[in-house]
Amino acid sequence: MGLFSHGHLFAFHLSNRIGIAKARLLIHIEYCTTTSQQSETFKHDDDETVREISTVLRNHSDWHFVLNSSDLPRKLNPHVVRAVLQQNHQMFEQANAVLDRMVKTRKPVFEVLDSVVSCFRDGECGGSDKIVFEFLIRAFKVAWRLNEAADVFLGLRKVGLLPRLVCCNSLLNDLLKCNRMELFWKVYDGMLEANMKPDFYTYYNVIHAHCRAGNAGQGKRFLLEMEEKGGNPDLSTYNVVIGGLCRAGDVDEALAVKKSLVEKGLVPDRYTYSALVDGLCRTKRPEETKLILKYMYDKGLSPDSTCYTALIDGLMKEGYLEEALRIKDETIARGFKLCDATCNAIFAGMCKVGRMEKAEVLLNEMNVMGTRPNAQTYKFLIDGYCREQNMVKACELLNEMKKRNFAPGVFTYGAIINGLSRCGDMEGANQLLKEMIARGLKPGAVIYTTVIRGHVQEGKFEEAIKVLKGMTKKGVMPDAFCYNSLIIGLCKARKMDEARIYFVEMVDRGLKPNAYTYGAFIHGYCKEGQMQLANTYFQEMLGCGIAPNDVIYTALIDGHCKDGNLTEAYSTFRCMLGRGVLPDIKTYSVIIHGLSKNGKIQEAMGIFSELLGKDLVPDVFTYSSLISGFCKQGNVDKAFQLLEQMCRRGVDPNIVTYNALINGLCKSGDTDRARELFDGISRKGLSPNAVTYATMMDGYSKSGKLTEAFQLLDEMLLRGIPTDSFIYCILIDGCCKAGDMERAVSLFQDIVGKGIAATSPFNALIDGFCKLGRMVEANRLLEDMVDKHVTPNHVTYTILIVSLCKEGLMRESHQLFLEMQKRNLTPNILTYTSLLHGYNSTGSRYKMFALFDEMVTRGLKPDEVTYRMMVDAYCKEGDLVKCLKLVDETLVNGAISxxxxxxxxxxxxxxxxxxxxxxxxxxxxxxxxxxxxxxxxxxxxxxxxxxxxxxxxxxxxxxxxxxxxxxxxxxxxxxxxxxxxxxxxxxx
Known part of the structure; x- marks a missing residue:
């Protein structure tokens, strides 16, 4: 709306002031001169130059070519230009050409301005007035030197010479078009400081500038000010404000402005409604958007593709896929050809929600309509197929994209690399990574993180480390996500020492570990049972000011429970609550499971009540833990009450639940009811697993019902459920208890032949021979274990030691005791008690006392039987002091009553x-x-x-x-x- 936008004003001005227009052209010449010579008198050479230039200007129609092909431009200086202006002030076309030539020499703007100002004040430019400065500003604008144009205006303001408002508005408009907002506000502030009163065009430019900067509220304020001062804004001004408000999300204000313009007699146009449609879509108001469209139709205003694209995009983002497709069909029916932007808006929405079959249909429609997919289309489609892990299709589209000379960007490569990594195709991911680098694209840390994570998931830690080191060599610094991906993987694989190496490297690089970093170590050490180290990282995390989340607390609680340290588990749970971290159902379930498993069923029920009081819904894991806990304590009735409760709450029992109940019934000797429950599992839509069969078979075996137990074995084999050494151990133990050693040995030989021999079946058979006093066979089995590379455990040795002690064979017992320790097997309380009893029976009390001291030193807590035996031994030996000390210790510690x-x-x-x-x-x-x-x-x-x-x-x-x-x-x-x-x- 500036100087050259208003042709009628400028033409009128020229018609009345031809001399001024000519002066403008001459100023162009002066602007291009050099000011290196400052002499006030013309030298002879300068006079000659002035004559030559004047002759060319007067006598040659192709004066521009003549001047350019001569050496005259090199002889120009301010004095020469001033003389040319004085002698040729009516030769406007020629002067303008010289000025343009001078602009291209790029002399400092303030030297030129000083020369023009000096010329103007000396009155040497004939009839020139301030319009020469406007022409100077225009010359810079034509040369796209907006900085210098603004500098001319600001320089003139300092010396009290201002161009007209129309020139300033034109400059503002050009700065706005080129998005030179900093210069825009400098010029505008200069206008205000010079007390220049804004007109319609000034307000329009300022309103437009505010709205473009995202400050639509200020734009509206200037609109109101313009109205108050009688500026009569036109529709385009209102549209600028409406568009700015809509982009800022203030659609209600935009609707109010639209209402205001209607009240002033203006008629909204397609742009007005399109802006409102876009704003309503941005603010997720699709119903109102459709009303606007209907209103447009009623008014005879056909929405354009931009309008439809905005609506379709808004509907897609809100998840209204079918409605968006209906609008798409309506658009086509109204004669609009779907533009790339509209199609891509639909593709983006469909691919995001995984509707790739509809995306394929649209792609075919585009081809029929002659609309070819562009790079953005391929980007959306590839991303959609990657989300669905259809990597074959994604790679096909990538190849098609390249054949059509569309260059895939970092995002597209990243999406496919991520998809391939998630699918485990690390070879393909690595090839694409190399390809994008070869194409000159630089993968960021996000893409490298994806590749590292992919290798980690495949267990290829060496490859992951290689990628981590390689990215550094390529100038991409790993971030916390890169290191976390590697550290988390190493911790899950129980490679804690290696994880620690990269933790240290991460810190050395100045990267700060976060909750995920510490959480990985805490989880890893908890799984390893190294709770002291887990707690060390937990305390370090707190010391760094990082707040643990519920997942980390849950891992610690679970670790303490599995370690048998219920006090610490409960303390951690209360600490979690104290820090304001709300436990979820998983946290509650973990502590309930830990308490139930360790026999603290009443405490577990207390936590369960707390869970219900917080309106959390127990899941099948929670109920199964409690049911298992009650079954282990023999309270089967309570377990079945919980089963009924969980069913009433809509929580379906799983096979773990039924296994616990069957186990409880079997332990209570009610194998008939257990079998009834076993047979009913299939009717619940569940299938008995190996644990179910093992539990039922164990119940039968211990009840002496071996026939039923073997029938279940046959059923397992018939159903294709794999049998393991534990199943055979149950049956061997049952046969041994029934005295059927022949069948027990036959079963044992069967599993040895199948190559599934393990420690537990050996132990069962050894125990059977020991109880029958057949120590030779028992010892031979121990030798066979070693020969078959089956490792004896502390149970194996304890069974033999107990039997040997009963036989009074203390020397052999002691040999086995030493042998088990050489194998790093820790004797338990039963092992020590058996040896103590044996030494006591044979009168070797000095060995007995030494063994007891060793047991206490190892941290084993003697039971009541052991204490009574030791008190008796000290008394018999006459060592009353030790006897009384032991009595005192047992009573103080509450070891026995x-x-x-x-x-x-x-x-x-x-x-x-x-x-x-x-x-x-x-x-x-x-x-x-x-x-x-x-x-x-x-x-x-x-x-x-x-x-x-x-x-x-x-x-x-x-x-x-x-x-x-x-x-x-x-x-x-x-x-x-x-x-x-x-x-x-x-x-x-």
């Missing part, structure tokens, strides 16, 4: 006439600074009182008072009549 200790001591110590020895031992303990607990004191007093030795009980009580072991406020009756719970509370 007070009454059990009294019974043990009564059978040995209290019945013997060694009261003086007891008193002597107590004195010895005092001398060594040992203090008996109140529980032990009570046990001693009650023991003698129980045997009717009231006098001895009183004497020992007096000693305890004297030693300070018992408070003076405590009476003899208190110790005699207090029960264990009261005594224990006295300890605290």
């Amino acid at each position: 007070n009454s059990a200790v009294v019974d043990a001591l009564t059978s040995t110590l209290f019945r013997r006439e060694e009261f003086s020895e007891i008193m002597k031992s107590l004195d010895e303990m005092v001398e060594h600074g040992f203090v008996l607990s109140l529980a032990t004191c009570s046990t001693l007093v009650r023991g003698f009182h129980k045997l009717g030795n009231a006098e001895k009980a009183a004497r020992i009580f007096e000693s305890m008072l004297r030693f300070g072991w018992v408070s003076h406020s405590t009476s003899l009756d208190d110790l005699i009549h207090d029960d264990q719970s009261e005594v224990s509370s006295g300890i605290c």
Whole structure:
């Protein structure tokens, strides 16, 4: 809308001021001169140059060619140009050509401006006035030197010489067209500072600038200001504001502006409605969009392809696929040919939601209509097929795209590489990666991450590491996602040491590990059972200010539960709640499973109630864990109550649920009911698995129903369910218990022949021979295990050691005990107790005491049987001090009950006439600074009182008072009549 947009104004001006127009042309000449010479008087050479130029201008119609082919342009300077202007001020065409020539010499703008200003003020340009400056600005604009054009305006403002408003508006318009917004606002601010009053065209430019910058609110404010000042905005001005508001998402404001323009008597055009359609689609208001379209039809305004494209794109983004296709058909029916943008909008939507069959139909329609797919079309289609993992079709389209000379971009290559990687075709992914690099495209960290992740998923860690190192060599720095992909994969593969190497490298590169990085290590170490290391990473994560999410907390809780550390698991769960991290059903299920598995079924039910109180819906894993927990405790009725509850809640039991119930019924001896449940599984739409059969067979075997157990074995084989060593172990154990060793051996030889021999069947057969006293066969089986590379476990050795100890063969037992430790097998409490009992029976109590100390040092907690045996042994050896210390330890730790200790001591110590020895031992303990607990004191007093030795009980009580072991406020009756719970509370 600037100077040359208003031809009538400019023509009128020229018709009245021809001299001024000629002056404009002359200014072009002066602009191109050099100002290297500053002399005020003309030299002889300059005079000669002026005459030559003037002669050419007057006498040659092709003066432009003559000047260009001479050396005159090199002789130009400000003095020469000024003289030419004075002598030839009426030769406008020639002067304009010289000026254009001078512009091309690119002399500094301020030198030119100074020369023109000087000429203007000296009055040497004849009748020139300020319009010469407008012409100077125009010259720069014609040469696309907008910076210099703006500099001329700003320079003139500083010296108090301003061009007319029409020139300024023209400059603003050109700056706006070229998106030179910084210069635009400089010029506009200069106009305001010079107190130039904006007109219609000024407002239009400023409104347009604000809307283009995304500041439609300001654009609307200027529109209102324009109205208030009587500017009478036209439809195009309103359309600019409406378009800006719609792009900014403020459609309601845009509709209000549209209403305002109608009230002012203006009629909305196609652009107005198209802008509103686009805005409504952007703000996901398809119904209103259709109303606008209907209104357009009613008004006789046919929507153009842009309008239809906006509507179709909006409908596709909202998921209205069928409606979008209906609009597409309507567009064609109205005689519009689908443009590329419309087709691509449909392709983008269909490919995003996986409707590739409809995309194929549209592609065929395009070909029929003569609309060829473009690069964008191929991009959408390839991405869609990659999402569906139809990599054959995606690669076909890529080849077709290249044949049609469309260059695939980084996104297209990235989509296919990602798809191939997800499908495990790493060879194809690597080939495409090389191809895109060869085509001059630079893959980013995202594409490299995809390839790394693909190799990791295939377990090819060396290849993944090679890609990681290779991207660095190609100038692409790995980001946290690259390292996380590798670290997560290594941790899942239990390669924790390697993962740690890349964790350190990641930190050394200045990359910050995030929750996914730490989560990978925490998950990995939890799976490994290394909870101390898992907790170390957890604490490091907290120290870095990274908030753990529910997945990380769940992994820790699960790890602690599997480690048997329920206290820490529960503590972590409460810590999670304290930090405001809301547990989901998986978290609750994990802790419920851990508690149930470790026999804490009541605590598990407490968590279950908490879960229900938070309106979370238990899943089949939650219910199965509780059902299994109750079954293990023998509470089958409660387990079936939970089964009914889960069915009422719409949670379908799975095979794990039924396996737990069958196991519970079998353990309770109710194999008939278990079989009934077993037979009903198929009616539930489920199929019994190997665990189901094994559980039922185990129940039959332990109930002596071997016939039924073997029938189930035949059924398994008939159904094609694979049998493993565990199944045979159950049957071998059943045969051994039934005394049918011949059948047990036959089964054992069968599995050896099948190559599925494992430790458990060996153990079952060894146990069978041991119980029959056939130690030769049992030992031969141990040798066979080693020969067949089947590793004996601690159960194998314990079975043999127990049997040898019962036979009194302590030397052989000890040899096996040493052998198992050489194999890094840790003896359990049963192993130690068997050996202790054997040594006790053979009178080798010194070995017994050494073995007991070793057991305690190893961290094994003696049970009640072991403690009673040791108390008896110390008493028999006359080592009353150690006996009393052991008693004190057991009572303080709560290892066995007070009454059990009294019974043990009564059978040995209290019945013997060694009261003086007891008193002597107590004195010895005092001398060594040992203090008996109140529980032990009570046990001693009650023991003698129980045997009717009231006098001895009183004497020992007096000693305890004297030693300070018992408070003076405590009476003899208190110790005699207090029960264990009261005594224990006295300890605290």
